[in-house]
Amino acid sequence: MGLLANAASTINAWGAPPVVILGCLTALVLWRFIRFTLLPKLHPEEPVEVPYWLPWVGHARAYISNPTKALTDCRMLYHDDRKPFSITIAGRRMYILTAPDDVTAAYRNFSTLSMDIFTQDLMRGFNVSPWALARVFEKPGASMQLVGPNPRRKSLAGLTVEHFRRQLFPGDKLTQLGQVTLDYVERSVRWENMIAPAYVMASTGQYKDISLLHWCEDVLLHAATRSFFGNAFIEQSPNVLNDFLAFDNVSWKLMYQMPHIISDDMLKYKHALVDAIEKYLDLPQDQRPGANWFTEMQELEMRGLSISTRDMAKLICAIYWVINTNAYKLLFWMLAFMFQDKDLTGKVTAELATCFRPDGKLDIPSLQSQTRYLTALWHETLRLANSSASARVITADTQLGPYTLRAGHRLLIPYHQLHRNLAVYGSNAEAFDISRFLNDEKLAQDPSFRPFGGGSTYCPGRFLAKQEIFMAMAFLLCRFDVQVQSQGAFPRMDDAKPGIGVVSPVEGDDMVLRLRVKE
Template identity: 35%
Template sequence: MDFESISSSCVSASTKDSKTVSLWHWSWTVLSEAATQAFFGDAIFKVAPSALDDFWTFNLEAWKIHSKYPRFAAPKAFNALERSIQAFVDYLRLPKQQRPGACWLVEQLERGMEELGISEPTQCGAMLFSLQNLINTNAYRQCFWCMTYLLHDQALLEQIKKETQPAWDGHTVDMTYLLNNCPLLASFYEEMLRENNEPVGIRLVADLVTIGGKELQPGRKLLMPYKQLHMDQTVFGTNVNSFDARRFLNDKSLERSTSWRPFGGAKTHCPGRFLARREVYMFLALAIFRFDVKLVPRRGESVPRFPCADTSIPAGGLLPPKQGNDVFVEIKRRNP
């Protein structure tokens, strides 16, 4: 994550020492490239140069498939899904010695499929794509919202910089320090999830039960949107409709509350939550210490405006900004 590596796909203007970029696309490019390479190595990009473009399309359109749209009503989603699965089919067809750099989890997943006798190419490709979907769906959205809040609140940005400064050695970041010695950063991260995450829990009704006057039949699936819990004034305070970076710092019991479900719970408690936090912390630290970043207005506007989250779609996770509500930033090289 350096100045030269900023993808041209997210740059709208540039000079020798500065680039104006879409924060939404920059977050996606940095997170998806890093995570995909870390898990699968470089081979996936060699067999499928457009793998990230296809997954980007799928990521934005996937809710239509989950909502049972027919193919004719969601062609982008279905086509991107098929191309993404095919990318991993082609990846698995390469001899293993031509796929160096795959992480332990990918190797174990492949070995497990072999031991179970799962050899049909499309099925194996779909299994690896499900992992790709897991690691790349939400983290870049978290980075987008975190940077947006910080850039729109300079006082908070300076406080976060001061708290995290000891973790920066001029080149890289001490993740252990960020995780264990930055309570404001942790509270800020949790509050970002409370404001912009719409997780959904799914349970199978085992026995006939009545809840809230509604009789639930065995075998039915119950969807539980957790966002309402996160807006409960009796738990999170009367200012639930406002972003408060210190909310979880001022009341440390909130993280243990049964009303706090940013990553689901029980068997569906997201296992990627630990990785996501580290990805976001790393992105934020590198962004604020390697570069000078400032907001710039959208085209046709005179001042930067805070984006609105798109609550019109059943995201089931981190919300995207509404169309036309991207954030643009000017990134400058920081002098040593």
């Protein structure tokens, strides 16, 4: 009713005569009654639509100001029954799935639920030209062929996902990538090399105080950038990681297609990143050794399609962002949670110590097999800190249990909602508690645990992410005695920022660690 009063006073402020005000309000009430009371009775096969007062605008305000809260409020409006519901944002209707069975069914549907439109939107967000975009999504034929093996005649967009899987799934290529990452992390987390002003806050002969957040950024962004592009990229554009972080911080403006007037910062950093990648691509090949197989294949294919260097840089920029946006934040939350609990810190450190061979080298396979507590910490942090969602466009009417999802609308699977399911995680679902994963080894396979999505877009980087995060923790915890130096409150998760991945800490929230070399 508050909204009705607001609407009335707005129309009043235009100086409209009372009869017009009354007419508008009557029409609004009638529209709302038909749409949210009458039509649902006539069409019980449609998922319930959460009511709203402003036609077209729908739930936009609540969703943009805090999407997590907006979706939780909608779910609780129906007493957490977890049936599908829909919301409307700026004229677009979006179905929301929060029940494990519905989510599993959606991930299995490859025929009428598509991700392509979102991928194209993302590329348009990076200003890829329409010609290059069409080229990337074109299927091979008489006028166009790709260079590498392509038995299923996929477009370059389709083949890129396959290339990712070949590079990032367990096998020779991941082993090679893991070794490059390991070499970098091993060197970077040595006392004498931990000198970057980006994260070292104080340093004496006995100890160093470091910012946990900035150290996580430094170690993982360097490792991934070097293992994908070799060293030349950062050497040629030393500011590229700062530009990436500044972009990452406001990248939701790109995803939510915010108008230019409020996106100056995002556009500036995006252009800086694209410039740096273009400069890298302009270097002769022999001056930029060390790129991995995936990066080389992508470049080869794009050059084969005569895509301009500028467009190539934009396409690679989108990939660079996907590769880097999540892992450093997850490392931050894992360490922050762990340091809250001395007993857990001791157990994780002891496990990691067993992963070093007698010659002092870290054994990558042991990171998987000898880390029970660390693995539970990884799962519990992924559960709590991942505010991603899988999104699909419905290309034809789709049956989901008793419900029909209509073609043309969108579908969202928000992980925050899945990961707070009381029926799966118990009454303390909001709390950090690794014992739920320690005591139930099958919980990580539960359909309500989807930190890496599922179906056609199941994250191919999940093995590398785990490996690099565990490596960084191994060197930090086994080389140094670490004390939490900051006295303040635990860093807060910035749930209010439209979430598109692992959640950031609220700006300014961090932890200061004091490191001393272990005896």
